[in-house]
Amino acid sequence: MKQYAKIIWALWIILALVGGYGLIERLVTGHQLATYSSYVPWGMWVAAYIFFVGLSSGSFLLASLYYVFKITRLERIARLSLFTAGVTIIMALVTVGLDLGRMEKAVSVFYRPHFTSLITWEVWLYTAYLILVIMALKYAVRKKLKKLDPQVTKDDDQRLKRLMTYGIPLVIAFTGAGGALFGTISARAAWHTSLYPVIFIVGALLSGVALMTFMAWAFCDNHDESWHELLQFLGKLVLGLICIELILEWAEFSIPLWYGVGSEAELVKFVLFGPFWYVFWLVRILLGAVLPLYLLMGKKDAKSIGIASFLVAVTYFAVRLNLVIPAQVTPELRGLEHAYLDPIGNHLSFHYLPSFFEWQVLMGVVALGMALFYFGQRYLSLMQTLNNREVSR
Amino acid sequence: MNKDRPDRTPESEERRAVLGKMASATFAGLMLSGVLARAQDAAPQKTPIPARPFKGSSDANQDVLIRMQGELERAMQKPINERRWGMVIDMRKCTGCASCTVGCVMENKLPPGVVYRPVIDEEKGTYPNVTRTFLPRPCMQCETPACTPVCPVGATWKGADGIVVIDYDVCIGCRYCITACPYQARTFDFGQHWTDNAAKGEDGALALKSARAYQDPPNFEYGKEWKRREGIIPKSPVGNTRKCTFCAHRLKVGMLPMCVSTCVGRATFFGDLNDPKALVSELAGMANATQLKPEAGTHPNVYYLV
Ligand code: SF4
Ligand code: SF4
Numbered sequence: 001m002k003q004y005a006k007i008i009w010a011l012w013i014i015l016a017l018v019g020g021y022g023l024i025e026r027l028v029t030g031h032q033l034a035t036y037s038s039y040v041p042w043g044m045w046v047a048a049y050i051f052f053v054g055l056s057s058g059s060f061l062l063a064s065l066y067y068v069f070k071i072t073r074l075e076r077i078a079r080l081s082l083f084t085a086g087v088t089i090i091m092a093l094v095t096v097g098l099d100l101g102r103m104e105k106a107v108s109v110f111y112r113p114h115f116t117s118l119i120t121w122e123v124w125l126y127t128a129y130l131i132l133v134i135m136a137l138k139y140a141v142r143k144k145l146k147k148l149d150p151q152v153t154k155d156d157d158q159r160l161k162r163l164m165t166y167g168i169p170l171v172i173a174f175t176g177a178g179g180a181l182f183g184t185i186s187a188r189a190a191w192h193t194s195l196y197p198v199i200f201i202v203g204a205l206l207s208g209v210a211l212m213t214f215m216a217w218a219f220c221d222n223h224d225e226s227w228h229e230l231l232q233f234l235g236k237l238v239l240g241l242i243c244i245e246l247i248l249e250w251a252e253f254s255i256p257l258w259y260g261v262g263s264e265a266e267l268v269k270f271v272l273f274g275p276f277w278y279v280f281w282l283v284r285i286l287l288g289a290v291l292p293l294y295l296l297m298g299k300k301d302a303k304s305i306g307i308a309s310f311l312v313a314v315t316y317f318a319v320r321l322n323l324v325i326p327a328q329v330t331p332e333l334r335g336l337e338h339a340y341l342d343p344i345g346n347h348l349s350f351h352y353l354p355s356f357f358e359w360q361v362l363m364g365v366v367a368l369g370m371a372l373f374y375f376g377q378r379y380l381s382l383m384q385t386l387n388n389r390e391v392s393r
Numbered sequence: 394m395n396k397d398r399p400d401r402t403p404e405s406e407e408r409r410a411v412l413g414k415m416a417s418a419t420f421a422g423l424m425l426s427g428v429l430a431r432a433q434d435a436a437p438q439k440t441p442i443p444a445r446p447f448k449g450s451s452d453a454n455q456d457v458l459i460r461m462q463g464e465l466e467r468a469m470q471k472p473i474n475e476r477r478w479g480m481v482i483d484m485r486k487c488t489g490c491a492s493c494t495v496g497c498v499m500e501n502k503l504p505p506g507v508v509y510r511p512v513i514d515e516e517k518g519t520y521p522n523v524t525r526t527f528l529p530r531p532c533m534q535c536e537t538p539a540c541t542p543v544c545p546v547g548a549t550w551k552g553a554d555g556i557v558v559i560d561y562d563v564c565i566g567c568r569y570c571i572t573a574c575p576y577q578a579r580t581f582d583f584g585q586h587w588t589d590n591a592a593k594g595e596d597g598a599l600a601l602k603s604a605r606a607y608q609d610p611p612n613f614e615y616g617k618e619w620k621r622r623e624g625i626i627p628k629s630p631v632g633n634t635r636k637c638t639f640c641a642h643r644l645k646v647g648m649l650p651m652c653v654s655t656c657v658g659r660a661t662f663f664g665d666l667n668d669p670k671a672l673v674s675e676l677a678g679m680a681n682a683t684q685l686k687p688e689a690g691t692h693p694n695v696y697y698l699v
């Protein structure tokens with residue numbers, strides 16, 4: 001890890017500079033530089049938002065395996081997982097906040113909520129979750145930072161367990177509701193499936209666990225026996241989740257495509273054979289499933305597990321993109337694409353390719369996430385726990 | 394455009410002056426309807442709709458515009474919840490001229506990227522056996538709108554008279570409603586202006602002046618004055634979702650929706666579907682009256698005669 005510190009710093013500085021400029025542009029020019037439109041109203045930022053939410057839910061559930069279900073071999077990774085859950089949910093909220101047309105009014109979801117909307121439910125559940133994660137982190141961390149009265153430590157452990165227990169249904173609720181947010185939109189044939197809440201939960205677990213497995217591999221310098229055991233365990237978990245996810249994805253794609261008739265079949269064909277076919281075949285299937293499966297079932301050494309998990313976690317973004325974008329690229333009324341054009345910003349278009357500005361803003365959010373991680377490892381002794389270098393309780 | 398012209402000639406100056414005057418006159422004319430609506434709206438009780446010979450009448454022999462005007466005034470006498478505004482568009486008469494689109498853009502002062510009533514031009518068949526159909530697409534003011542329950546802050550709802558409205562002061566611009574509409578009748582105000590990247594060169598200043606004369610004055614949707622502006626905290630409706638309201642601000646003062654008034658082919662009909670004698674009710678009840686995407690379950694209040 002230490003040998004990569006310079007590279008990570010350099011990367012962070014680039015992301016922070018480029019992304020910071022993007023964030024300023026976002027504030028000054030609003031949405032004008034984005035390429036999403038009135039016909040593809042949700043672009044890459046929405047995909048990134050559900051991607052980050054998935055990472056958060058998955059890492060939280062992984063942490064709960066230790067804090068609630070006492071799977072002790074996860075102890076080393078539990079606190080880092082909980083912290084990752086907090087960081088990624090913040091990244092998700094920042095991303096979706098920047099996606100709003102009127103960011104300054106976002107708080108109105110609290111004082112004038114409209115509970116028929118799944119967005120309202122999501123905002124309320126995320127807020128409860130963020131508070132819960134912060135409280136849980138407090139109890140998980142403070143006993144490691146300073147010497148506490150044994151009774152306080154015991155109370156903290158109990159509180160932590162209780163919080164994490166409440167957190168499980170909460171996480172399942174908002175992750176499933178994330179799927180429902182799309183699934184309930186009957187106007188978009190590709191979204192309108194009851195499978196989405198389930199796919200979202202499995203996808204969250206897969207991407208979150210894969211991210212934590214990668215971190216356990218990359219950020220740990222103490223490669224002792226228990227670390228190898230931890231990685232083997234996590235590797236199997238990732239392998240199992242990839243398989244379940246692939247089955248669900250098969251169901252999602254094959255059902256509309258089987259007879260090849262109907263608008264949904266067209267949308268699936270767009271994903272598989274359209275102009276962005278490589279996002280599915282190369283990024284999603286090759287890098288996100290075939291290669292990781294090969295690595296996880298082959299040598300099964302720590303490096304293979306680490307690299308496989310990295311690939312799964314990162315390429316899951318392609319799954320999110322394929323979920324959000326293709327459902328919007330065909331006109332609901334044939335011919336609408338030519339009916340009236342926007343000569344200034346092309347915001348009445350069905351073609352969508354994220355602009356550099358959108359990538360910039362995303363880089364800014366990633367830089368923010370990295371900064372929060374730095375803070376965590378610096379002040380919350382997360383890495384010491386991962387390296388198993390502290391006095392055991 | 395005039396790069397190769399060495400110097401301004403007196404003729405060119407004169408032409409520019411004439412153009413300038415024309416531009417102001419045109420924009421004044423275009424603005425008139427909106428200004429009128431606002432002026433009347435400012436004191437609605439004190440400004441009775443002037444008496445006209447056709448007031449409240451439903452004479453089948455009248456010009457349809459005159460008949461609909463009378464029916465509109467009759468409907469406005471009723472309590473709001475007894476009206477149900479509807480529209481009928483005769484696709485056989487629509488010539489695809491897009492006067493309705495342009496009228497709507499002018500009336501609501503729509504910026505680039507925002508459109509309430511595009512006309513879809515569909516070509517069918519292969520040459521030489523080709524036909525074209527034109528389908529103007531306003532908001533359907535659905536009976537069970539798909540766009541309203543999704544709003545996280547209740548910024549959009551179906552009013553008592555059946556018009557689906559958006560409160561720009563409340564909308565947070567999440568665009569969920571845009572995804573939910575099966576007719577893609579909602580567009581997002583990205584904060585663009587017609588003068589962005591506008592003409593440069595010799596006539597650039599004149600072009601900008603003319604365009605600004607159009608874009609800078611406020612619009613009067615929902616009977617309120619909106620001065621849109623981009624910025625760190627934009628001014629509504631920038632950053633909001635926007636949609637057709639059947640020109641609710643015009644109806645309030647007894648004027649037909651702009652697209653009905655500007656329809657060259659007399660192909661757009663408007664009125665109270667709760668009034669059995671109204672022209673729209675008659676037309677909507679015809680055997681060839683259809684709705685767009687009835688399978689969407691939204692029960693549109695816009696009918697098409699095919
Ligand atoms: S046409 Fe679309 S925007 Fe208009 S009421 Fe229906 S669902 Fe809402
Ligand atoms: S864009 Fe505005 S009106 Fe539409 S759902 Fe969001 S807050 Fe509501």
